[in-house]
Amino acid sequence: MDITTVEEVVREPSNPPGPMWRPGDAWLAGGTWLFSDRQPGLRRLIDLVPLGWDSLIADEDGLEIGAMCTIADLYALNAPESWTAAPLLRTSCEAFLASFKVWNSATVGGNVCMSLPAGPMITLTVGLEATYRLWSARGSERTVAAADFVTGDHQNILGPGEVLRSIHIPAHALGKRQTHRRFTLTKMGRSTIFLVATQTQGGDDLSLVITAGTTHPVRLSYDTMPSADTLAQAVDAIGDDVWFDDPNGSPGHRRHLARYYAEQIRSELSAGGPA
Incomplete structure (x- = not known):
């Protein structure tokens, strides 16, 4: 999409570029989102590629x-x-x-x-x-x-x-065991929910991160593997305002998926599943 409000593009920014910033600017990285929608308040692009x-x-x-x-x-x-x-x-x-x-x-x-x-x-x-x-x-x-x-x-x-x-x-973190679960409404669609879990090699801990179904990442961390009820209660305790609502899934649907996949992950890592 053409952004008709842009008056200038800075092709050779300073490094660091921060001092060049002024209201109406946007940092230009890949631009794959920036050029996909209207940007009515934008007046200048500062290209970071150089x-x-x-x-x-x-x-x-x-x-x-x-x-x-x-x-x-x-x-x-x-x-x-x-x-x-x-x-x-x-x-x-x-x-x-x-x-x-x-x-x-x-x-x-x-x-x-x-x-x-x-x-x-x-x-x-x-x-x-x-x-x-x-x-x-x-x-x-x-x-x-x-x-x-x-x-x-x-x-x-x-x-x-x-x-x-x-x-x-x-x-x-890169040396830990890991697993994940992801749900989409269509094969190549946007993530309705995306869970990633890690565990120390030879340990019994659990770090579980819930994204896509929430407005910001939610991390649940345990020094020892929680019971199924404890983990389910932790998911249920996530505030109603944190669950994301869009055409890819309602908050209730996303909470259900989080509970379902969290238990799968808990069982998998408890049983010595994927590295």
Whole structure:
């Protein structure tokens, strides 16, 4: 879609670009959402592509993902064998309601900052205990937990002019056992609900993250595996205002799916299911 309100595109931004920010600006990453809808308040685009924030660095500390890394590049990553949770990288990429053309343009950071309930890069990074490095318009930097970033449907903690620079997934999370459940109304449709769970190798703990069916990620963590009743009660305790309501599923339907899949996950990991 043409955005007729745009008066200027900055092709060579400063690095960091924050000081250039002014009201009416938008950071331009892959642009796959930005150009899909009207943007009546937009006057200027600041193109982040020339800054080269597209690296993927795998080392003993974990995985560092540049905010401008494309979905296609993340999907193609050849992860170390010791990263038993690495299959979640591809699983989350495959959860996109998008063609390969979008994969080649859409960025990991862009999907996170869109902060939509069904954003699969949010599911991935919260599920694997990631942290985000944020640069402010004033030049300061802060690191926040992925679980604390999204606050609601299309809402997050970014301040005016603040930008996501990179994402770090720690090695200890990538070395955990993992499993997931995802429901869609159609084979290639938007996620109605997406659950990711991890467990320490040889441990009895459980970390379960519920997304897509909620307006922000919900994490349920246990040092020892909970009983079926305890886990079901935790899902039921999620506030009514947190469950997302759209044509892909009612809040009641999504709560039911969360309970159903959470119990499947609990049973699977208790029985020594997928790595």
